[in-house]
Amino acid sequence: MKTYDVVVIGAGAAGLMCAAQAGYAGRRVLLLDHAKKAGKKILMSGGGRCNFTNMATTPQHFYSQNPYFCLSALKRYAPGDFVELVERHGVDYVEKAPGQLFCAGSAKAIVRVLLTECEWAGVDVRLGTCVERVERRGEGMRLATSLGHVDAGVAVVATGGLSIPTMGATGFGYDIARQFGLEVLPTRPALVPFTLSEPWKARAAALSGVSVDVRVACNGREFAEPMLFTHRGLSGPAMLQISSVWRPGDTLTVDLLPAEDAQAALRKARCATPKRRLSTWLGERLPKRLAQALLQWYGAAETATPLAEYSNAAVDVWAERLNAWALKPAGTEGWRTAEVTLGGVNTDALSSKDFSVSEIPQLRFIGEVLDVTGELGGFNFQWAWASGVACGRAC
Ligand code: FDA
Numbered sequence: 001m002k003t004y005d006v007v008v009i010g011a012g013a014a015g016l017m018c019a020a021q022a023g024y025a026g027r028r029v030l031l032l033d034h035a036k037k038a039g040k041k042i043l044m045s046g047g048g049r050c051n052f053t054n055m056a057t058t059p060q061h062f063y064s065q066n067p068y069f070c071l072s073a074l075k076r077y078a079p080g081d082f083v084e085l086v087e088r089h090g091v092d093y094v095e096k097a098p099g100q101l102f103c104a105g106s107a108k109a110i111v112r113v114l115l116t117e118c119e120w121a122g123v124d125v126r127l128g129t130c131v132e133r134v135e136r137r138g139e140g141m142r143l144a145t146s147l148g149h150v151d152a153g154v155a156v157v158a159t160g161g162l163s164i165p166t167m168g169a170t171g172f173g174y175d176i177a178r179q180f181g182l183e184v185l186p187t188r189p190a191l192v193p194f195t196l197s198e199p200w201k202a203r204a205a206a207l208s209g210v211s212v213d214v215r216v217a218c219n220g221r222e223f224a225e226p227m228l229f230t231h232r233g234l235s236g237p238a239m240l241q242i243s244s245v246w247r248p249g250d251t252l253t254v255d256l257l258p259a260e261d262a263q264a265a266l267r268k269a270r271c272a273t274p275k276r277r278l279s280t281w282l283g284e285r286l287p288k289r290l291a292q293a294l295l296q297w298y299g300a301a302e303t304a305t306p307l308a309e310y311s312n313a314a315v316d317v318w319a320e321r322l323n324a325w326a327l328k329p330a331g332t333e334g335w336r337t338a339e340v341t342l343g344g345v346n347t348d349a350l351s352s353k354d355f356s357v358s359e360i361p362q363l364r365f366i367g368e369v370l371d372v373t374g375e376l377g378g379f380n381f382q383w384a385w386a387s388g389v390a391c392g393r394a395c
Contacts, residue, residue, distance in 0.1 A: 013384035014367025015158030021392025023121025050107035161341025189338030263319035274308030354394030
């Protein structure tokens with residue numbers, strides 16, 4: 001095999017971006033991936049539309065043991081820079097929610113942009129290539145691959161996190177980190193749906209497909225987003241977001257009426273419309289199926305009772321169910337469906353400027369393999385682009 005200035009392991013979001021930037025900087029670059037296709041997670045992201053950035057990106061939207069590490073790269077490559085790139089390639093996009101940009105068509109457009117950039121930058125892309133070993137060799141690095149040995153001045157590890165193993169996710173990046181003495185912080189699946197145990201599992205299954213706007217809180221964080229009932233539990237943006245701070249055994253507090261103080265509203269309704277039924281009142285505020293289910297779960301007899309017959313105590317009980325519904329998930333769907341990995345390579349041993357390892361400048365880590373994890377909404381791709389650019393330009 002040839003000798004390269006830079007070899008990038010992993011042709012995902014961060015690796016593609018890094019390889020192109022290093023190529024434009026005049027480096028001879030090899031980009032390797034064991035998968036037969038580049039950017040598989042990009043292709044499946046955002047429901048096939050790829051939520052490729054979030055215009056409101058700030059370090060506050062990331063989880064990391066070192067919250068300052070991501071600052072420099074995010075500052076140097078902003079969401080607007082990626083928007084400029086996709087516009088230059090003629091990709092149409094839409095803002096589906098405030099700040100969240102998605103492809104108007106297929107996510108394939110983003111992979112095409114990145115592969116085109118790699119081609120223009122002269123990157124040698126080798127897919128379906130396994131990397132067996134990574135070693136230090138003098139001032140550079142040597143890789144044992146299924147194509148033979150590759151020598152390079154710099155090796156960039158862009159192998160991503162552990163989510164969706166069927167898409168090619170491996171812990172190889174963590175193995176390399178440990179091999180070179182770096183700490184790997186405990187990993188766990190995040191942005192992942194919750195599973196429930198009985199009777200809530202059956203109850204959620206009966207409501208499968210029902211979505212409701214909620215505010216969910218746990219461990220000092222809260223998110224106001226839609227929640228979705230599924231066959232196995234709870235999903236939707238609210239649940240995916242809170243899964244990043246939830247720990248096994250924790251209880252979620254779900255506000256089913258986030259725009260209303262249920263106690264005050266129910267007391268007011270009891271005076272103003274005493275003959276109305278709770279079912280009617282609930283049905284005006286929640287999806288019909290959920291309103292009916294709540295009455296069924298908590299006392300079918302109440303369906304016919306007029307609001308006038310509710311005591312203050314009974315109103316308070318319902319208000320708590322509606323504004324602070326306490327629910328203890330059994331667990332999460334795990335790596336099989338998680339969007340991202342919390343934890344990973346500890347950033348303390350890395351330069352936030354070029355992502356090199358302090359004692360081994362010819363070794364670098366970028367993207368999700370690092371202990372930097374974004375919230376839902378395009379932040380994870382922005383991190384992949386920003387870390388890829390910062391590293392690639394400095395290679
Ligand atoms: P990424 O996982 O993209 O790439 C790693 C690459 O390394 C892969 O190509 C893999 O095959 C390769 N690799 C692994 N081990 C290897 C080995 N041993 N040898 C060679 N190659 C190896 N984010 C967001 O911002 N907006 C969104 O809409 C979504 N949506 C979304 C949906 C779903 C279903 C998932 C699973 C994830 C998302 N994400 C997301 C998260 C986002 O996809 C993720 O954060 C980035 O892809 C991370 O980019 P990386 O390049 O770090 O890893």
